[in-house]
Amino acid sequence: MTTAPELPLADATAMTRFHRIFREALDGVPSFVAGAPAGDAARAELVGSYYDNVLRLLHAHHEAEDLTIYPMMVERLPEHVEVIERVNAEHETVLGSLGAAEEAVAAWRAAPSTESRDSAAAALAAMGSILLEHLDHEEADVVPLIGRCINVAEWGQMSAVAFQHFTGDKVWLAVGLIQEQLLASENETMEANMPPPVHDFWTNTGRGMFQRYVAELRG
Numbered sequence: 030m031t032t033a034p035e036l037p038l039a040d041a042t043a044m045t046r047f048h049r050i051f052r053e054a055l056d057g058v059p060s061f062v063a064g065a066p067a068g069d070a071a072r073a074e075l076v077g078s079y080y081d082n083v084l085r086l087l088h089a090h091h092e093a094e095d096l097t098i099y100p101m102m103v104e105r106l107p108e109h110v111e112v113i114e115r116v117n118a119e120h121e122t123v124l125g126s127l128g129a130a131e132e133a134v135a136a137w138r139a140a141p142s143t144e145s146r147d148s149a150a151a152a153l154a155a156m157g158s159i160l161l162e163h164l165d166h167e168e169a170d171v172v173p174l175i176g177r178c179i180n181v182a183e184w185g186q187m188s189a190v191a192f193q194h195f196t197g198d199k200v201w202l203a204v205g206l207i208q209e210q211l212l213a214s215e216n217e218t219m220e221a222n223m224p225p226p227v228h229d230f231w232t233n234t235g236r237g238m239f240q241r242y243v244a245e246l247r248g
């Protein structure tokens with residue numbers, strides 16, 4: 030290690046918890062997407078918006094990793110640079126199928142039919158098989174390295190960069206999906222770091238919107 034980070038070090042297992050957002054979304058494709066009644070515009074909109082926001086969250090997550098923790102790890106753990114760069118490069122590999130999935134979901138929302146629904150389900154499944162490999166590799170090979178060289182402040186910086194890069198239209202959905210997976214103590218820290226207006230919105234309105242949305246999504 031060339032640069033000693035300031036303590037305390039981050040709890041990198043949060044990465045694995047966060048990834049469950051994507052694993053659950055992929056697990057849901059057969060029932061939420063393929064199982065949606067053909068031509069049901071309201072259902073296509075509800076489910077399609079969920080996937081649109083989750084895929085945009087995935088973009089933001091990878092961009093934040095690219096901009097914060099991966100460069101720091103390369104610098105600090107040169108003896109592990111091969112595995113760090115190999116797993117980081119998988120973000121690029123995901124992009125092609127991710128773009129195709131985004132387009133297919135948008136096409137389904139715009140014109141729900143058996144064909145557009147099945148195309149969306151197939152595109153999400155194709156993207157999922159590539160993404161799951163990356164998540165597996167990152168959790169197995171990179172999370173232990175994060176735990177050795179990334180501190181709490183830097184971990185928080187990655188979360189902040191991810192929120193800055195999130196382009197979804199339902200921030201409250203992203204916050205709720207994250208809070209479902211993280212530990213209570215991590216959620217307390219997240220809420221403590223929210224700007225006061227965001228904190229007020231989440232507490233008074235957003236949390237309820239999230240709960241109603243996922244109740245309808247999951248039936």
Ligand SMILES: [Fe+2]
Nearest residue numbers: 044090094167
């Ligand atoms: Fe990740």
Ligand SMILES: [Fe+2]
Nearest residue numbers: 091094120167
């Ligand atoms: Fe990643």
